[in-house]
Amino acid sequence: MGTGSLVQKSSSAQREEDRVLVHRCRSGDKEAFARLMRRHERQIYNFTYRMLGSEEEAEDLTQDIFVAAYRGIKGFRGEAKFSTWLYRIALNQARNRIKYLSRRNFFAKQKSRAGPAWKISSENLEALPDSAPTPEQWTMTRDLAAQVQQCLNQLPHAARQILILRDVQGFSYEELSQMLSLNLGTVKSRLHRARIALQECLTNRLE
């Protein structure tokens, strides 16, 4: 299911394990870094996939993020959680990659490759189950997920990242505030604007 379930509030035991692994990494222990990566690669890979909408690009970007993390780990002082620090790197790298891909019309090409939009009615959106979907409902959800991803691709970078971090990956306002270096008020207002923008995009597609 959604990545939100993956981003549980990191227990103190998980945090402690991250801290120990980071300490070993800083002494040049590559095996410790490999373990750190295995612990966080799923979250980062899904974040990059939602940001870029392409598995190939997500794979490349995830690699770059972990390579950058390894290079910068000596500068990580442990004041924030390792995952928060890692996401800061991911956000910077994703922003640069989106700029690069936008200059090459990557997102426009992706849209055209997807073909004509799969039309569903707004009633389908209303009928979306609150609990686990049946197989038929799941098909609809999957198609709806494709529509959502296309709308995400059209949003400005800042709106896209805050929606993914909050609504897809389930980070708290405080975590968002640390990752994005914004105060809580700005996080809330930016999130509100992003949700309204996505809602408008989906409404236009579904009607």
Add this chain to the structure above:
Amino acid sequence: MDCLKYHAQFTAYLDGDLQPEERKAMESHLKECLLCYRKWHSLQKMQAVLSRLPDLDPPEHLSGLVMARLRERQFRQSFWPVAITPRWLPLGVGVAALLSVFLIIWQLVPSPLPVPAPADQKRMITRTGPSEQSVATVKTTERNLGSTGPVMVLKVKDFSRVNQQLEAMLRAFSQSMAQERESIRPVRSSSARLIDVQVPGQQFQDLIRELHKMGHLDPGQLDSQEFSSPRQTKAISIRIIVVSNGKDTEVLRQVHTAPNQE
């Protein structure tokens, strides 16, 4: 007006971030206003879709690729103090291009040093010296001579006496004085000598003055471009050809046709 106020609070309501009184007011408004209820419900459903977006499994080889890149980087750094990555390549190419342009411009700007003219553009400056026994000829040609600096041809009456004086004076000036060039033996045997001499740049003008004092150079030549040398030049190479008066045509012909054996 109220609807707009509630719309602005939708996100906070969705996230359970409203105060109890605000939440109660929102709930009662949503019961009364169908338009706001639909809008809020649509937003709620959209968030449900986002939170249930299918999660992708990362490729199994992902961590292996990252570790391989780290090993490659470490290997490269064992050879280079700074990692040379594709990101630095454009910068390197740019610097190299700038350097090339700079060198080209440097070559094109006229040098204050005496620049030898191309071989097919021989330029001879011949003046009659103050004394009857000497005539100085300065040529700015390099063909077959292999010299990088100016070439002076001193035509003298008393060959042996002038040679001794000249050698003594040149020794005083020169940093390194080459021996006669054995390769130009015909020239030597027909009363001519070829001397390569290297003098400090700041002493070049002094050498010219000394040659003038010895009567080998016309004072007018001191202003000639061939004798101007920048003082900051570390050293300047001069080739001096001493020939007997009257044999200059034959000797010069031999000098120019002699093979260049640096």
